[in-house]
Amino acid sequence: MNLDALGACLATSACVVTQTTSGLIVGMLLFLVAAGVTLIFGVLKIVNFAHGTFYMLGGYVAYTALGATDSYTLAVLSGAFAMALFGVLFERLLISRVYGSNVLMQLLVCYAAVLIFDDVVKIVWGPEFHAMGMPPAFQVPPLFIAGGVVPPFYAVLIGIAALIAIVLGLGLSMTRLGKTVRAAAINPQMVSALGVNTTALFAIVFAIGGGLAGLAGALAAPVRSLSPGMGFSILIESFIVTVIGGMGSIAGALVAALVIGLVRGFGTIGFPQFTDGMIYIVMIVILLLRPQGLFGRRA
Amino acid sequence: MSGLVTRRTVLAGGAAGLLAAPWVARAQANTLRIGMQSILSGPIALLGTSSRNSLLIEQDRINAAGGFLGRPIEFVFRDSKGQPQEAARITRELVNSTGCELLIDAEASSGSFAVQEVVRDLGTIACIHTNSETSSLTADPKIRAPTAFRVARQGVHDAVAGSIYLADYASAKKLNKWATCSPDYAYGRDTTAQYLQFFKQFKPDVEVITDAWPKLGQPDFTEVITKLIQAKPQALFTLLYAGDLSAFVNQGNVYALFSQMMVATPNVDYPVLAAIKNLPPGIQSATRYLETFPDTPANKEWGQAYLKRWNERPTNWSWQNSVAMHFYEEAIRKTNSLDAKALAAALAGMKINSPFGADGTITMRDDHTTVGYAIGWGQTTPKEPFIIDVKPADWGKIIELETEWKKQQKYI
Amino acid sequence: MKGHPALRDLAIAAIVLIVVLAVPAFHRSPAFEDFIIRLSAMALFASSLNLLVGNTGMVSFGHGMFYGFGAYAFALTMQMTELSLPVAAVLAVALTTFAALCVGAICVRLSTDYFAFITLAFQMLFFSIIISWQSLTGGDQGLRGGIPRREIFGFEIGSQLRLYQFCAVVAVLGLLALRHITTSPFGQTLRMIRDNENRASFLGVVLWRARLQAFTIAGAFAGIGGVLAALFVSGAYPELADWPNSGQAIFAVMLGGIDSFLGPVLGAMILLALNDVVTRFTEYYGLVLGLVILAFALGLRRGVLDFIRLARPGRAK
Incomplete structure (x- = not known):
């Protein structure tokens, strides 16, 4: 514990700006992954244990696409679209066979997919880790805002993720598809009875979830290492976000992801040894006091 | 196809081993x-x-x-x-x-x-x-x-060799304010402590002003990097390795970390060099394996033969x-x-x-x-041979301090 | 199917035990003996999980916590005290039972998915404590230095044969006890909760109390499995308490059959055999295991024993 250091940090604008940026970047990328987990759970009542795999594959696809096209934008787009497509296939070929089974059967199928694709990555890209490298456009010195350090690359990533959060939020509340999705989350039988093609709806939800995770993996590829099995820690973190925010709530996922990002950003100064333990304890406390999460609807 | 053949052979061999009486198996197993x-x-x-x-x-x-x-x-x-x-x-x-x-x-x-x-x-x-x-x-x-x-x-050999090199380097460049950043598990904690113990022995005026302990395999080190930057140390010692080191360097580049402090690590090796696209020059590093250290024909030949056969x-x-x-x-x-x-x-x-x-x-x-195996420290350069100005460690000193350490631990 | 079911179980257990104990007298195979030792630990672990999953309908993602707890409690007791092996083992299991009681008291009121997540969170918390409490547990390096092999009544557990006999006896007795619990009126209450908790509640069952009892018992048996695992590796390692280990138990339960008492034992056998055989031929073990799991999950859609029972309706319950 070093609360003096935390106090000193909070008193200077430089430290606040720098640590907030670092919290935002961790939080926003986490949100992109967790949004898919929570959306899929909300609509399909499936806990997608394979979501970290989407993130991993998104990063690897972007890595290869960058090699082929030499364009970071194309690399990111191909990572996202490939995973949207992969999400649909995953839903059609595997998940659709375990609707209505108990959660263990879903876990079994998803975990099998995790095992398989970790090895597929190893076969295709090799067991060693890779790094994508920073796109030349972003190889520039960081900006200084109010004395704090803000790298342009991270500012752009935060902007993209925020844009997606807004589009997702507006899409769910304004569009017909969004309303159907929300209705399906509350009462799928009724939605189906009203003549909505739930098969297509479920595939679309998986496409969105997969695409977002792939996008996160691709966006982060220039700064994070790619290695087989890298999806696991992201998966656990996005579960924590989903549980804290409320399973099925996009707004909850956003808030929880930012909270976790900021707890990391400032926790590393105030209580570096205990940030992980803190997060698990927060998760347990929230499950006990408000099992439906901060923003969840009571079942 | 060759995979299939070997698999069959192995299966057949395994079955034979199970069926045959032990002495038969032994006679065949030349x-x-x-x-x-x-x-x-x-x-x-x-x-x-x-x-x-x-x-x-x-x-x-x-x-x-x-x-x-x-x-x-x-x-x-x-x-x-x-x-x-x-x-x-x-x-x-x-x-x-x-x-x-x-x-x-x-x-x-x-x-x-x-x-x-x-x-x-x-x-x-x-x-x-x-x-x-x-x-x-x-x-x-x-x-x-x-x-x-x-x-x-061995951890203790590396720690002695590294500390001697870094103490000399720190004295020459007047680097007294250090930070550490190592993975939060036994290797990271024990070895960092070992390095610091020897380091302070050689350079008593050194001061560690901040430390960070990221988790092993943590995907993002941003908050660790920003913490280090805020503390404004003159030099950073890190035991991150492999994919974690590569991610740390890439994320550090985003914050121009390497222009703000000298960085030392024992862990820059060929896989890290291959993965990092924008390796900053001037990182002080040990040679885990380097074709040019020891700079002998035998070492070079072995490294090249390996590269030729495995393409890495x-x-x-x-x-x-x-x-x-x-x-x-x-x-x-x-x-x-x-x-x-x-x-x-x-x-x-x-x-x-x-x-x-x-x-x-x-x-x-x-x-x-x-x-008596080769231990050297030098500095990184983005092109081959990747680590230059390698100084070999003094094995006499290593053994002397290792013995002292063993006594402290009550091993001897 | 005639006669007293408890007696029949006892007879089956006795026969299995005699056969297993007799094998080394005819043929010494270290590989087979190692397999049985590991199976003993894994079978108890998976069967105890099935008391929750199959019998009570409580899906725990964090059961490995108690397996790891038992292993660490036992190994630490052996290293730090002069207690004899059986006393240390009983103490370790008692501690694990108490831990399960405490965790259970917090968790059991939550409904399905939330229960799964909170048990997972507890396991992660426990795992991170093992990793960070290095002075006690050795951190990620595990508890080293071996488990002292103290003689008990001239029974020296150090040799492979003795360990084999010890594990076989403990596992068979443990499974018999679990079987007894499953078939007892308490076991029937648990199944009633699984099938219809409202009905159970109307009939006067205090849901949380029954669930907490099941959770505590399951934790205790997982702890026994952990003790055996610690004896086999002569130490305790954080992997024993890590999430993938809970996953292994879940796989064993699902592969063997959730509705059959011996399902998890068979599942554990399949997993161990698969591991031993596949890792000899390929480093893509995950790929093979994943495909096998998919074949079971999507092909059979249930565990092997459940599948066989359904395919032979004459013998269905």
């Missing part, structure tokens, strides 16, 4: 099997695959020279997936069921401690640990096993496994036997010629661990 276990799958599979690659080169070389005791050798590779209980099981299986007569334990630390217990239990097999750098494996007399040896770098550069683990086979070779030649006790007696105190020795030789000391 081939000398050597068990090798390591982490061959998962995120740190590179540990195992680069060890295996090196051993396959050794297998060809030894067989071309007539094998051991006139018998061709053959490695039996097993994947422990890095789990100690699997490691223990596999050791028993290799010896008891597969009929291996020698062992190469290429596990990471926790696996090698599990193997150590099994080897002690079995009592009748020689084993060389090739990848575990944790000093206590052989330094602690309670943990040392009579027929188990280590051919690998060797790792630190590659040379360690190669040297382990050299020790076995020499011990068997001397004793003319595979008996564990005879081999152990021959190995203790043995000195062999090696391209990886600081003076062209490596010695297996009486306490079952190697000394």
Whole structure:
């Protein structure tokens, strides 16, 4: 514990700006992954244990696409679209066979997919880790805002993720598809009875979830290492976000992801040894006091 | 297709081994099997695959020279997936069921401690640990096993060598305010403490103004990097390695970390160099394996042969496994036997010629661990040979301080 | 199917035990003996999980916590005290039972998915404590230095044969006890909760109390499995308490059959055999295991024993 250091940090604008940026970047990328987990759970009542795999594959696809096209934008787009497509296939070929089974059967199928694709990555890209490298456009010195350090690359990533959060939020509340999705989350039988093609709806939800995770993996590829099995820690973190925010709530996922990002950003100064333990304890406390999460609807 | 053929052959061999009476099996088994276990799958599979690659080169070389005791050798590779209980099981299986007569334990630390217990239990097999750098494996007399040896770098040697180099460097550049950033587990914590202890001994006015302990395999180090930048140290010491080091460097570049402080790490090796696209120049690093250190034709030749055969550069683990086979070779030649006790007696105190020795030789000391291997520190450069101005460590000093440390730990 | 079911179970257990104990007298195979030792630990672990999953309908993702707890409690007791092996083992299991009671008291009121997540969170918390409390547990390096092999009544557990006999006896007795619990009125209450908790509640069952009892018992048996695992590796390692280990138990339960008492034992056998065979031929163990799991999950859609029972309706319950 070093609360003096935390106090000193909070008193200077430089430290606040720098640590907030670092919290935002961790939080926003986490949100992109967790949004898919929570959306899929909300609509399909499936806990997608394979979501970290989407993130991993998104990063690897972007890595290869960058090699082929030499364009970071194309690399990111191909990572996202490939995973949207992969999400649909995953839903059609595997998940659709375990609707209505108990959660263990879903876990079994998803975990099998995790095992398989970790090895597929190893076969295709090799067991060693890779790094994508920073796109030349972003190889520039960081900006200084109010004395704090803000790298342009991270500012752009935060902007993209925020844009997606807004589009997702507006899409769910304004569009017909969004309303159907929300209705399906509350009462799928009724939605189906009203003549909505739930098969297509479920595939679309998986496409969105997969695409977002792939996008996160691709966006982060220039700064994070790619290695087989890298999806696991992201998966656990996005579960924590989903549980804290409320399973099925996009707004909850956003808030929880930012909270976790900021707890990391400032926790590393105030209580570096205990940030992980803190997060698990927060998760347990929230499950006990408000099992439906901060923003969840009571079942 | 070749995979299929080998698989069938192995299946057939396995079935024959099960069916045939033991004496028949033994008469047929002219081939000398050597068990090798390591982490061959998962995120740190590179540990195992680069060890295996090196051993396959050794297998060809030894067989071309007539094998051991006139018998061709053959490695039996097993994947422990890095789990100690699997490691223990596999050791028993290799010896008891597969009929291996020698062992190469290429596990990471926790696996090698599990193997150590099994080897002690079995009592009748020689084993060389090739990848575990944790000093206590052989330094602690309670943990040392009579027929188990280590051919690998060792934490305490690296710490002494690194501290001496860094103390000189820090004095020359007047770097007194340091930060540390190491993975939050036993290796990171113990080794950082060891480095700092020696470092302060050589340069008492050094001050550690902040420390960060990211989790192993943590995908994002941003908050750690920003914390380090805010503390404004003059220099940073880090024990991050492999993918974590690569991510740390890439994320550090985003914050221009490397222009704000000097960075020192013992862990820049070829896989890291291959993965990092924008390697900042001037990082102070040890040479885990480097083709140009020691700068001898033999070392260069070995590195190039490896590169040619596997289309990638060797790792630190590659040379360690190669040297382990050299020790076995020499011990068997001397004793003319595979008996564990005879081999152990021959190995203790043995000195062999090696391209990886600081003076062209490596010695297996009486306490079952190697000394005299090449340790050097230099600075990184984005192009080949990647680390330049390498200064070799002083082994006399290393041994002196190691002995002091062992006394402190009550090992001697 | 005639006669007293408890007697029949006892008879089966006795026969299995006699056969297993007799094998080394005819043929010594270290590989087979190692397999049985590991199976003993794993079978108890998976069967105890099935008391929750199959019998009570409580899906725990964090059961490995108690397996790891038992292993660490036992190994630490052996290293730090002079207690004899059986006393240390009983103490370790008692501690694990108490831990399960405490965790259970917090968790059991939550409904399905939330229960799964909170048990997972507890396991992660426990795992991170093992990793960070290095002075006690050895951190990620595990508890080293071996477990002292103290003689008990001239029974020295150090040798492989003795360990084999010890594990076989403990596992068979443990499974018999679990079987007894499953078939007892308490076991029937648990199944009633699984099938219809409202009905159980109307009939006067205090849901949380029954669930907490099941959770505590399951934790205790997982702890026994952990003790055996610690004896086999002669130490304790954080992997024993890590999430993938809970996953292994879940796989064993699902592969063997959730509705059959011996399902998890068979599942454990399949997993161990698969591991031992596949890792000999390929480093893509995950790929093979994943495909096998998919074949079971999507092909059979249930565990092997459940599948066989359904395919032979004459013998269905």
